[in-house]
Amino acid sequence: MKYITYIAVAIIIGLIVMNAMILDFGNLFQGDSMVALISIVALLCAVCILLIFKMSKSIEEKSK
Template sequence: MKIALYIILGLASALLIFNLTKIDYSAPFEGNSMVGVISVIACLCAILLVIILMISRKIAVKNKELKRKPKNQ
């Protein structure tokens, strides 16, 4: 799962860069530029969700470690 998350993160980053090149910055909300803007927003959402998932998995691991420790220590 860890490798899959990094692959998804890499693909989303590559798509983000690709879609940034498709935007016409003089008229970003017309024609194909609108598709590029929507795709950039979607890629940013995907990257954010993957980062949140990675952080939540780290928190879950730390939480399990704390539960396994004896309370006397």
């Protein structure tokens, strides 16, 4: 399970980089830039959720 979370985080970081390349800082809140910005925020939330899951699993293992 540990490797799956690491792979998922790596894929998410790749998607964040890809979406960051789409951003147009001149028109950040219009068109494709808005979609990329929303995607970046959603992907950052996904990373946080995966890290919380990983921490909860390590706490669970220590409590046993």
